[in-house]
Amino acid sequence: MFGAVILGFYIVIALAAPWITPHDPYAQSLVRRLRPPVWAPNGSWTYVLGTDPFGRDYLSRLIYATRTALTVAAASALAAGLIGSTLGLAAGYFRGRVDQVISLIISTRLAFPSLLIALAVLQVAGSGLWIVVVVLGLTLWDRFAVVLRTAVMQISRQDYVLAARSFGSSHMRIMFKEIAPNVFGHFLVVFSYEAGQAVLAATALSFLGLGIQAPQPTWGLMMAEGRNWLLTNPWLIANAGIALMFLVLAMNLVGDGLRDILTPNEKV
Amino acid sequence: MSGLIGRKLAEAALVGLIVSFATFLLVNWTGDLAISLGGMQASKEELVKLRAAYGLDRPLLVQYVDWARRALSGDLGRSFFSQEDVLPLILSRLAVTSRLALAALLVGIATAAPLGILAAIYQGKWIDHLAQTIAALSQAMPSFWSGLLLILFFGVNLKILPISGNDDWTGYIMPALALGWFVFPIMLRLLRAGMVEALSADYVRTARAKGLDPKRIVLKHALRNAVLPVVSLAAVQFGQLLGGSVVVEAVFALPGVGQLAWNSIQRADFPVVQAVVLLVAMIFVVVNLIADIINGVLDPRIRRA
Numbered sequence: 147m148f149g150a151v152i153l154g155f156y157i158v159i160a161l162a163a164p165w166i167t168p169h170d171p172y173a174q175s176l177v178r179r180l181r182p183p184v185w186a187p188n189g190s191w192t193y194v195l196g197t198d199p200f201g202r203d204y205l206s207r208l209i210y211a212t213r214t215a216l217t218v219a220a221a222s223a224l225a226a227g228l229i230g231s232t233l234g235l236a237a238g239y240f241r242g243r244v245d246q247v248i249s250l251i252i253s254t255r256l257a258f259p260s261l262l263i264a265l266a267v268l269q270v271a272g273s274g275l276w277i278v279v280v281v282l283g284l285t286l287w288d289r290f291a292v293v294l295r296t297a298v299m300q301i302s303r304q305d306y307v308l309a310a311r312s313f314g315s316s317h318m319r320i321m322f323k324e325i326a327p328n329v330f331g332h333f334l335v336v337f338s339y340e341a342g343q344a345v346l347a348a349t350a351l352s353f354l355g356l357g358i359q360a361p362q363p364t365w366g367l368m369m370a371e372g373r374n375w376l377l378t379n380p381w382l383i384a385n386a387g388i389a390l391m392f393l394v395l396a397m398n399l400v401g402d403g404l405r406d407i408l409t410p411n412e413k414v
Numbered sequence: 415m416s417g418l419i420g421r422k423l424a425e426a427a428l429v430g431l432i433v434s435f436a437t438f439l440l441v442n443w444t445g446d447l448a449i450s451l452g453g454m455q456a457s458k459e460e461l462v463k464l465r466a467a468y469g470l471d472r473p474l475l476v477q478y479v480d481w482a483r484r485a486l487s488g489d490l491g492r493s494f495f496s497q498e499d500v501l502p503l504i505l506s507r508l509a510v511t512s513r514l515a516l517a518a519l520l521v522g523i524a525t526a527a528p529l530g531i532l533a534a535i536y537q538g539k540w541i542d543h544l545a546q547t548i549a550a551l552s553q554a555m556p557s558f559w560s561g562l563l564l565i566l567f568f569g570v571n572l573k574i575l576p577i578s579g580n581d582d583w584t585g586y587i588m589p590a591l592a593l594g595w596f597v598f599p600i601m602l603r604l605l606r607a608g609m610v611e612a613l614s615a616d617y618v619r620t621a622r623a624k625g626l627d628p629k630r631i632v633l634k635h636a637l638r639n640a641v642l643p644v645v646s647l648a649a650v651q652f653g654q655l656l657g658g659s660v661v662v663e664a665v666f667a668l669p670g671v672g673q674l675a676w677n678s679i680q681r682a683d684f685p686v687v688q689a690v691v692l693l694v695a696m697i698f699v700v701v702n703l704i705a706d707i708i709n710g711v712l713d714p715r716i717r718r719a
Contacts, residue, residue, distance in 0.1 A: 253429045254436060256650070257695040259657020262675050263440070266687055269679045346556050350661050353558055354676065369559065380566050387559040394554035 149399025156393050160213040168194070169203035171210045171363055176201055183381050195385055199371055204382070207363040208389055214364050215345050215393060218278060222344035223337050225283025230290025231333055237291070238298025239321050245295070252291050260285035261350065268356040278357040282344050290336050297329045297409075331408030335401055342397035349390055365390045418710045426703040433695045434485070438478050441688045485692070491685035495678070500689045504671060508693070511663070511670035514593065515655035517586050519648055521594025526601035533602070534609030534640075535632065545606070549599035558661040561592035565665070577666075589666045593659060597651050604647055608640030615639075642713055649705030653698030657691075 159166070181197040182189045183204070189196065195204040237248035264281045271277050301307065302325060310320050351357040352366030360367055365386040372382025448464045449456065456464070465471040469480065484490075490500040533545040552560075568588060569577040576585050612618060613636050621631045660672035667673075671690055678686035 250428060250432060253425070254432045257429060257433050257653070257698045258436070259654070259691060259694045259698075261660055262657050262672075262679075262687075262691055262694070265660070265676065266440070266679050266691075269682070342554070349556055350558060353556075354661060354664060369562070373562070376562065376566060377570055383559070383562050383566075387555070387563070390556065390559070391551070391554045395550060398550060398553055 147403065149396045149403060152392055152396035153400055156212055156216065156396065159209055160216045163209050163213050167203075167206035167209050168192075169206045171202060171206040172361055174200045174202055180375065180379055182379070183385070186381070196379070196381060198368065198382060199375060204368075204385065207368060208365075208386065211363040211365050211368060211386070212389065212393075214275065214358060214362060215348070215390070218275065218282070218348045218358075219341040219344045219393075219397070221276075221279040222282035222286060222348070223341040225279060226286035226340055226344075227290050227333060227337055229283065230287035230336075231294050233287070234291040234294030235298055235321055235326065235329075238295040239302050239317070239325060241299070248291070248295070252288055255285075255288050261347070264347070264351060265354065265356060268351065273357055273359045275358050275362075278348055278351065282347055286340050286343055286347070289340060290333070293332050293336050294329055297332045298325055301325055301328055331404070335405045335409060338397050338401035338404060342394040342401070345390065345394055345397070419707055422703055422706045422710075426699050430696060430699050433699065434482055434692060435478060437688055437692045437695065438481055439474075440691070441684050442474065442477075490689040490692070493678070493683055493686050495681050495683045495686070500685050503686065504674065504689055504693060507669060507671045507674045510668055511656055511659055511672060514586060514589055514659055514663075514668065514670060515652055517590035518593035518597055518655055518659075519652060521590050522597030522601050522651070523644075523648070525594070525598050526605055530602045530605030531609055531632065531637065533606045534613060537610060542606075545602060549602045552595050553599040555595065556661075557592045557596040558665045560595050561588065561662050561665045564588045564591055585666070585668070589659075589662050589668055592662050592665075593655060597655070600647060600651070601644060604643050605640055608643055609636055612636035612639045638712075642709055645708055645712070646702075646705050649701045650698075653694070653701050656697060657694045 175197075178193070178197050179199055179201040181193050183196040184191055184194050186196070193203055193205070195208065198204055198207065233248050233251065237245040264285055267281050268277065271281075307320060307324050310324050315324075348357060349364070349366035349369075352364045353370045354366075355370060358364050358367070360371075368386040369383045372379065372386070375382055448461045448468070448470055462471075469477060472480075488501055490504075492498065493500055493503060496503070529541075529545040529548075533542040536542055565577050565588065568575040575588055609632075613632070615636075618631055618636055621635050622628070656671065658672075659668075659670060660676050662668070663670045663672040664676060671694070675687060675690040677683075678690070
């Protein structure tokens with residue numbers, strides 16, 4: 147519940163960004179660089195969370211970065227979900243050889259250092275939100291595959307599946323009409339966890355300067371820009387991190403909640 | 415037992431083979447090695463010459479077999495950037511990262527073990543809630559952010575720890591805490607779940623009924639069973655930390671494999687990137703193999719499965 151409320155809050159903020167931001171998140175100004183937030187000495191209510199090293203309003207950038215973060219989270223988790231669920235569904239349903247091959251693919255994926263691969267690919271492929279989504283989709287699919295494989299294995303021996311087989315339904319029809327709707331709960335649970343993972347990964351990438359490019363606001367970029375002012379203006383890093391932490395926390399809590407409601411008998 | 419080892423070995427070998435081929439393909443697809451060698455200004459004729467000289471004009475599979483054979487004999491090529499042999503270059507950095515990963519694992523286990531056991535014994539009580547809240551929070555913090563906060567607190571405000579570098583062991587404390595903070599929640603959850611299950615099992619009830627010392631029951635009977643999945647997890651985590659310490663190494667300026675890989679990626683130094691990915695992946699495969707075998711030794715049920 148708590149998680150759903152926070153997540154809802156973030157979604158509203160992201161949707162309403164143009165109307166609630168106090169300033170233009172891109173407007174730079176040398177005269178108002180590095181203003182402190184309102185609670186610090188010399189802080190003012192004009193720039194509630196202060197300004198960044200380029201003199202842009204921190205709060206406005208934080209709000210717009212929420213948009214970026216939610217877009218990356220949802221799109222990456224969806225991309226990863228499509229890849230992972232397809233593999234998991236096929237492995238769990240066909241078993242045998244197909245399962246062995248897909249299990250090998252999963253083991254191979256797990257062996258690879260995904261962050262390094264993501265960095266290497268982004269360095270070569272260039273930057274942009276959708277490239278990040280594709281790269282994260284290609285590196286975050288393993289949990290979907292593992293969880294759905296197990297879930298499908300349990301379901302595919304049940305009577306209604308065998309019945310569908312016996313009156314001649316095709317494999318495709320059984321997988322998508324009979325089995326997929328019954329493992330959708332598992333999908334949602336993994337989806338909310340992986341959305342959180344995607345936000346964390348995207349932040350790490352933009353902290354290192356790859357992925358979504360300046361001046362588009364992202365939390366990782368805001369932290370990277372604040373790093374040189376760690377001693378004098380620590381809130382440049384602290385506040386973006388807090389925004390990130392509560393979003394990921396909310397996504398994980400929603401995942402826990404969904405797991406308890408949708409798949410009460412299992413550990414995901 | 416030997417059946418289990420044989421099966422796991424074959425599996426690991428197969429995964430290793432696929433990993434090596436995928437690594438090889440990755441570098442081939444993400445860049446033109448001839449351009450990296452000759453530079454952007456190289457003319458078409460020069461590129462053709464370079465391809466012939468380095469054997470880049472041969473079929474992919476032939477190139478792979480050639481590359482794999484040399485890799486097996488320890489020749490992973492030379493860095494485009496420094497002209498050094500890649501393998502010694504990486505091994506010199508691997509020591510730093512392995513130390514960091516082991517220290518992080520220790521931090522994770524040392525915090526997760528007591529909290530996990532207590533949380534399971536006092537299930538639903540305040541200590542259980544506290545442990546789970548800490549775990550949920552730490553799971554939501556990226557390690558580089560906790561690293562920066564540690565720098566702020568211990569390095570800048572208290573001035574008791576060095577901010578960067580690894581001149582001595584004190585340089586590892588903050589990076590290990592930052593990475594250990596990331597290991598902790600998964601360990602805690604797994605250990606707690608295992609202990610809860612074990613404590614409600616029949617053999618624990620029997621032990622209680624026999625009047626055994628409760629401490630002994632928890633530490634000897636229940637923990638032994640709850641610790642099995644933690645062994646596998648520690649192996650997986652160690653492998654992930656080797657490749658995942660990039661950002662923390664960047665924050666603390668630690669000269670480990672992650673930093674080497676990141677610098678090499680920025681310089682388009684393909685042989686180094688390829689070799690780091692290959693080595694990290696291979697270490698992951700081997701460590702997991704060892705964990706599987708240890709689990710087989712600890713748990714007779716796995717041997718027959």
